[in-house]
Amino acid sequence: MLAHPQTLAEKLVARAAGRSFVRAGEIVTARVDLAMMHDSGGPRRVAPILERLGIGVWDPARVIVVTDHFTPAGDSESARILDLTRRWVAANDIGHFYDMRGISHVVVPEHGHLTPGLFVVGGDSHSPTGGAFGCFMFGVGATEMAGVLATGEIWLRVPETIVVAFEGRLGAGVVAKDMMLALCARLGMDGGDYQAIEYRGAAIEAFGMEERMTLCNMAAELGAQVGLIAPDAATTDYLRRAGTDAGDVATWRSDSDATIRTTHAFDAAALAPQVAAPHSPANAAPVTAYGPTAIDQCYIGACTGAKLADLHMAAAILRGRKVAKQVRLMVAPASLEALNRATADGTLAALTEAGAILLPSGCNACGGYGIGVLAEGEVCIASTARNFKGRMGAASAEVYLASPYTVAAAAVAGRIVDPRDLLTAPIA
Amino acid sequence: MPNNRAWIFGDNIDTDVLAPGRYMKGGIEELARHCLESIDQRFANEVAPGDYLVGGRNFGMGSSREQAAQALKHLGVAAVIARSFAGIFYRNALNLGLVALVCRDVGRIRANDALEVNAAAGRIVDKTTGETLRCEPLPAHLLAMVQAGGLVPHLEQRFIRSMENR
Ligand code: SF4
Numbered sequence: 155m156l157a158h159p160q161t162l163a164e165k166l167v168a169r170a171a172g173r174s175f176v177r178a179g180e181i182v183t184a185r186v187d188l189a190m191m192h193d194s195g196g197p198r199r200v201a202p203i204l205e206r207l208g209i210g211v212w213d214p215a216r217v218i219v220v221t222d223h224f225t226p227a228g229d230s231e232s233a234r235i236l237d238l239t240r241r242w243v244a245a246n247d248i249g250h251f252y253d254m255r256g257i258s259h260v261v262v263p264e265h266g267h268l269t270p271g272l273f274v275v276g277g278d279s280h281s282p283t284g285g286a287f288g289c290f291m292f293g294v295g296a297t298e299m300a301g302v303l304a305t306g307e308i309w310l311r312v313p314e315t316i317v318v319a320f321e322g323r324l325g326a327g328v329v330a331k332d333m334m335l336a337l338c339a340r341l342g343m344d345g346g347d348y349q350a351i352e353y354r355g356a357a358i359e360a361f362g363m364e365e366r367m368t369l370c371n372m373a374a375e376l377g378a379q380v381g382l383i384a385p386d387a388a389t390t391d392y393l394r395r396a397g398t399d400a401g402d403v404a405t406w407r408s409d410s411d412a413t414i415r416t417t418h419a420f421d422a423a424a425l426a427p428q429v430a431a432p433h434s435p436a437n438a439a440p441v442t443a444y445g446p447t448a449i450d451q452c453y454i455g456a457c458t459g460a461k462l463a464d465l466h467m468a469a470a471i472l473r474g475r476k477v478a479k480q481v482r483l484m485v486a487p488a489s490l491e492a493l494n495r496a497t498a499d500g501t502l503a504a505l506t507e508a509g510a511i512l513l514p515s516g517c518n519a520c521g522g523y524g525i526g527v528l529a530e531g532e533v534c535i536a537s538t539a540r541n542f543k544g545r546m547g548a549a550s551a552e553v554y555l556a557s558p559y560t561v562a563a564a565a566v567a568g569r570i571v572d573p574r575d576l577l578t579a580p581i582a
Numbered sequence: 583m584p585n586n587r588a589w590i591f592g593d594n595i596d597t598d599v600l601a602p603g604r605y606m607k608g609g610i611e612e613l614a615r616h617c618l619e620s621i622d623q624r625f626a627n628e629v630a631p632g633d634y635l636v637g638g639r640n641f642g643m644g645s646s647r648e649q650a651a652q653a654l655k656h657l658g659v660a661a662v663i664a665r666s667f668a669g670i671f672y673r674n675a676l677n678l679g680l681v682a683l684v685c686r687d688v689g690r691i692r693a694n695d696a697l698e699v700n701a702a703a704g705r706i707v708d709k710t711t712g713e714t715l716r717c718e719p720l721p722a723h724l725l726a727m728v729q730a731g732g733l734v735p736h737l738e739q740r741f742i743r744s745m746e747n748r
Contacts, residue, residue, distance in 0.1 A: 181721075194606060194647070195646060195647060195648075199648075203734050206734060206738070207734065207737055207738060207741055208741070209741060224607070229607075231607040231608070232607060235607065276646075277646060278645075278646050279597075279644065279645045279646040279670055281646075293646040293670050294646060294670065294673065294674075295646050295647070295648030295651075295670060295673065295674035295677060295678075296648050297648055297674065297677040297678055297732065297733050297734060298648075298673055298674070298677050298733065300733075300734070301677070301733050301737060304737060304741075305737075309723075342640075343594050343640055343643050344594075344639055344640035344643065344666060344668070348668070348669030348672075377640060377643060377668055377669065379669050434594065436594075521598075521603040521606075521645070522598075522602065522603030522604045523603050523604075523606060523607075527604070540596075540598070540644060542596045542597075542598040542599065542644060543596075543598065543599055543620045543621065544598055544599065544602050544604075544620040545598040545602075545603060547604065549619075549620035
């Protein structure tokens with residue numbers, strides 16, 4: 155037996171703090187392995203702070219910049235922000251720059267940057283996505299990011315671990331997004347209490363990396379600091395395809411006798427597709443609980459809901475069918491790579507032949523920054539992570555959240571319906 | 583209207599209502615004008631420097647955009663007092679020099695009550711009701727940073743010191 159049993163979160167923080175072990179609750183200073191920023195919270199916000207401090211970036215090779223929020227520039231202000239981002243990256247010799255290649259949380263792992271054991275800060279609240287790879291990765295604001303860029307360090311309170319276990323197997327048409335919406339409803343938007351959520355169980359082990367990314371991404375919606383999944387063969391395979399060696403993945407798991415704050419156990423087989431009503435992910439209920447809710451816009455996009463696996467889900471519904479006349483369906487593949495692979499395997503054609511309009515790979519309407527936003531009073535169902543009031547455009551617009559299966563099914567029916575009925579029905 | 587009055591908001595006030603995405607391209611002045619407008623049209627116009635914002639559970643949930651805290655600071659909000667905070671917002675507020683206090687008894691504060699806040703002692707005096715409420719005092723290293731005006735002035739001091747020691 156080990157002398158000091160530790161959780162995965164504790165092991166990751168201990169490594170970054172240069173310690174052999176840490177305990178939840180301790181305040182420690184960690185060395186940052188990688189810092190990731192995008193065009194909204196990145197250079198335009200951190201550059202003036204670094205200038206004021208009269209200091210450069212501590213280690214440009216450890217910095218990744220991605221443009222995704224204001225891309226492609228739709229107005230002169232966006233163009234100005236993107237221009238200053240590009241200039242700052244060049245002037246500071248930044249190690250990795252992905253300009254209009256898709257959404258940061260998807261582009262960074264696709265290029266093999268996230269290997270198990272790393273301690274990473276991201277200038278975006280969905281940074282916990284990196285926990286799918288066994289990285290301790292969390293979001294910070296721009297001032298704190300400037301502090302990281304200046305010093306290479308950050309303080310944190312070592313989080314306690316909350317285990318979320320899904321045993322058994324999910325039914326057809328039920329996916330990671332449904333798990334997360336059900337969790338938001340069950341635990342609340344502060345159920346994560348800025349601690350670490352560790353996902354476990356047979357249903358999680360059966361997932362590919364993109365489904366795991368969705369789970370860790372939306373740990374943010376539970377208010378957790380990080381979402382974590384112990385890396386395994388699926389992690390190694392994904393990283394090998396990305397051209398990176400995952401290293402010794404077996405190190406990065408919680409010891410069996412480590413201290414866990416709470417365990418929430420669920421039966422995956424009992425889960426139905428979920429839909430979250432406006433204006434909170436926590437307003438989720440099984441799709442079967444919704445009456446015929448008419449929809450104006452269907453949106454398949456975002457780091458949460460437009461990776462290749464998400465596009466495959468949408469295509470499984472849309473192939474051979476048509477988007478209802480009164481509805482517009484927009485699809486924004488989360489990355490250029492997802493777009494290319496979806497083109498190569500016929501997924502994209504299934505979507506556009508059904509009537510989907512293709513948007514550029516980036517954040518677009520998800521945060522209300524780009525194109526595809528809603529008018530007053532419009533109703534949208536989206537595969538995104540958040541439906542806060544006014545987020546996707548007008549304050550009186552109503553946004554429902556669901557999996558790509560359920561959004562695609564709503565596009566065909568013109569209203570919220572159970573996607574499982576379409577998956578089993580013969581195509582007319 | 584008294585000075586240092588309380589503006590009351592509920593649970594789960596999110597960063598999209600504090601700093602709406604559609605104004606994120608502009609500067610902080612414009613963003614601050616729209617702060618909280620989707621749930622309270624009066625706030626941004628009528629809040630006075632020295633006023634307090636009182637929230638419920640999980641204040642500042644959502645995005646990492648620190649403009650959510652910066653807009654409040656820009657409007658002159660002296661401190662945010664809430665039953666609990668979302669982790670990123672809490673760090674952002676302190677990093678920007680905006681006092682954020684955790685108080686279990688926020689429910690006792692009513693709209694427009696005049697408040698007197700002592701962050702170091704962890705005490706809020708409601709001068710309208712005469713009640714004294716306890717809040718969690720800020721840890722010393724965070725209080726020092728907030729009192730310095732936030733992380734940037736704090737780092738300035740650190741880098742100036744290290745330059746002098748060279
Ligand atoms: S897609 Fe949406 S949730 Fe993801 S990083 Fe962009 S704005 Fe944030």
